[in-house]
Structure formats: structure tokens, C-alpha cells
Amino acid sequence: MDTLIFAGMFFTWYAMVRERPRGGLVAGWWVLLLAALGLFAFHVGGDLSLGLSF
Amino acid sequence: MAVLVPDRLAQTGERPSGLERGQYWFACLFVTGWSGVLAVGLHHQFTTGEQPCPLAMLQRTFMVLAVLGAAYIVRRGLSGGLSSRDYMTGWGLVLVACVAGSLVAWRQTMLHILPGDEGYGSAVLGLHLYVWALILFQLSVVAVGCAMTVAHRVDGERLPVRGAGLRFGWFALVVAGLVIVVNLVTVFLLEGFHLTLPGDPERWQFFYDVGLLG
Numbered sequence: 001m002d003t004l005i006f007a008g009m010f011f012t013w014y015a016m017v018r019e020r021p022r023g024g025l026v027a028g029w030w031v032l033l034l035a036a037l038g039l040f041a042f043h044v045g046g047d048l049s050l051g052l053s054f
Numbered sequence: 055m056a057v058l059v060p061d062r063l064a065q066t067g068e069r070p071s072g073l074e075r076g077q078y079w080f081a082c083l084f085v086t087g088w089s090g091v092l093a094v095g096l097h098h099q100f101t102t103g104e105q106p107c108p109l110a111m112l113q114r115t116f117m118v119l120a121v122l123g124a125a126y127i128v129r130r131g132l133s134g135g136l137s138s139r140d141y142m143t144g145w146g147l148v149l150v151a152c153v154a155g156s157l158v159a160w161r162q163t164m165l166h167i168l169p170g171d172e173g174y175g176s177a178v179l180g181l182h183l184y185v186w187a188l189i190l191f192q193l194s195v196v197a198v199g200c201a202m203t204v205a206h207r208v209d210g211e212r213l214p215v216r217g218a219g220l221r222f223g224w225f226a227l228v229v230a231g232l233v234i235v236v237n238l239v240t241v242f243l244l245e246g247f248h249l250t251l252p253g254d255p256e257r258w259q260f261f262y263d264v265g266l267l268g
Contacts, residue, residue: 002245003238007238009122010238013122013125014231016122016126016227017227022126026147033119039112040109043109
């Protein structure tokens, strides 16, 4: 998942440099952010929860 | 030498304000600064052999997302000019990424806050990397918040970038691209063909997945 997100960020950077439409750039950025937040939620509730409670 | 030469300069003689010039330069500095932070993280990883845990990798992810937000401003400036809309969009993306990155860095800091806990990895300048990340994310939030308080005062006209601003902008974009590529290769070799990183990664999983090691 981390690899896919970084690949997505590279393609977002590439699309930005190639002057792709701004709507697509911003939408892609939000998709990547949501993916990263989902991965964060997965880790916090998984191996790294360490039995902690909030 | 003027960095930003507005179209209205030829028409009215009005010169670009400090706000118009300064925010573009700040965006360039933001991109190169965070790219430098990411490069320091990579340098620390390769020189100490300490592999980043999943939370550390997520902090890098949000750093890159913040870089992309500022790079959006830089690229818009290089492709014909900047308006207040460009600034607001770019700084908004940066703020969201920095707040999310702060959350991850705070979480990792809290995991090692108890007395006697030596933390994850070694310290740099007295603090662990995730504490530095938390500090830098928060400083970025303050700095970008300050920029946004005046971004709406930038003229609605698009201001083309010239001279040193043009060169610095391309330099910032290229440096950001290089850092993203190195991070992409690094995380791929660490993660291999698995969906997530292990909680405490200790080896380059890709080489084990393809049978070159182990």
C-alpha cells in the first residue's frame, strides 16, 4: 500500500510538471490523502495499537 | 531585478507587491525545505541502517503530500502566473497534509513518551525523527496559516514568473521529484510484494520475495 501511494504521488508530481488539468491533480491528491489516512487507521488499529485505548 | 512581472506593469506601471512576490518564493522554499527534510530522513536511514516503521513511512507520505501542495503553487506560477485562487488551493492542500502528518507524528511520539522508553531508532540533535516531524509539521501549519491570512490580498490578475524566480521554481520541482523517486524505490524495496510494512521492519523484503536473499 505504501508503495502504491508513493507511486501515486510520483505520478501526481509528473502530471503537475506536465501541466495536466488542475481538477485532476487536486482530485488525485485527495485520493492519495484518503488512502494514507486509511492506512494510518489500519496501523493504529492493528500491530501498532499495542493494546492502548483512547 | 523584479521576480514577478505582472501584465498590468506594462499597462498601468503598477509594480507587483511584496505579497505577490513573497508568497511565490515562500512556496519554492517550502518545497525545497521539506524535500531537504525527506533527504535527511533517507540519509539517516541509509547511514544508520535503521529502517522506518509504518508510522514513520506515513509521516514521509504526508510530507510529500505537503510538498505537492506547495509545488502546485510553484507550477502554476511557472505556467503563466499566479492568482489568489492558486495560492488558496495550494496552501489549503499543504495545511491538510501537515495536520494529518502531525496526527501521525503525535501518535508515534505518544507511543514512546513514558519514562525509560528509549524511543524508536536513534536521536538526531537530541530528538527522535518523529518528534522533529511533529515540530516541523506544526511550524509549517503556523507559517502557512500566516501566508493564508494575506493570500486573498493578492491581485486577481495572473502574474507571470520571470528571472531568478523561474530558475528557483524549476529547481524546487526537480529536487522534489528526485526525493519522491528515491522514496518510492526505497519503500518498494522495504515492502516487497506485501500490502503493508511490518511493525518493526528490519530487512529489504523485496530481495527476500524474489529469492535473492534468505
